[in-house]
Amino acid sequence: METIGDKYLLGTGRSDHDRLRVISEIHDGRTRELLLRAGLASRHRFVEFGCGLGYVTRWAASLGADATGIDLNVDNLAIASQLAKETGLENARFISANIYEPGLEPESVDVAYSRWLMVHLNKPVEAMRAIYAALKPGGVMVCEEADVSAVYTEPSSAAYTELRDICMEGARSRGVDYSGGRRTHLWAREAGFDLVHVDAYHPHYVAGKHKGFWNWTLQAVGLGMVREGSLSAGHLEELVAGMAEADASPTTLVAHCRMHQLIARKPESKA
């Protein structure tokens, strides 16, 4: 199995690309509001860390920002670049780098952004320190990170609960924190930032094409664990079938992860 960065379990391939597209469909509206609230504007130097297929980087470029997407996954970056080219966005570029050593000129960035990245990292505070170094004094770091422990259904589905908890525990054993969204502000403080804005939102579905998104995602994490040998294929299959039953029920409410939003500022001059 290919691992990326800090043992990142989700990978490349058609279904992972579809998953990133659905993340964009579910979250981009809130992301755009948050980035505008943070002051993102034309001609800003914008960098998205862990950009995946680059949906947010391309949107920032469409606003007129000088936009860079950074990721470790070169397949995703190639698609992101191609999509930027097809839409004539010459001010969007994509670079392969690890967030811990992004290779950016110190104090050169106005707005740094990441979504769904810190919860996959062993050292989120170190990652934020790297962002801090790249930001101009007074520049802002905007993060949207999940709390996967908030996934639930009503009526309760034993399969959803069990696979959610297996994935949470699997993440803990890999040294990453799938409930880290709720700690994002603490990581930012530790990295030296001032807090500007914190909030959270929690998508819920009783129907619709996004209702089963967490079935799909927990299944993808579970498949990684099957390949690692920490979960049996048969048990994963049973749990996925149980989750599909909840998704198919027109009266079962499925709550996705809660998304925590943060705007933090690098002080003008370090005290």
Ligand SMILES: C[S@@+](CC[C@H](N)C(=O)[O-])C[C@H]1O[C@@H](n2cnc3c(N)ncnc32)[C@H](O)[C@@H]1O
């Ligand atoms: C869950 S995806 C989210 C992608 C995108 N932010 C979005 O919301 O659609 C996480 C991304 O972070 C990237 N990634 C993981 N570890 C990384 C690291 N250490 N440095 C840079 N990118 C990393 C992965 O390759 C993947 O594209």
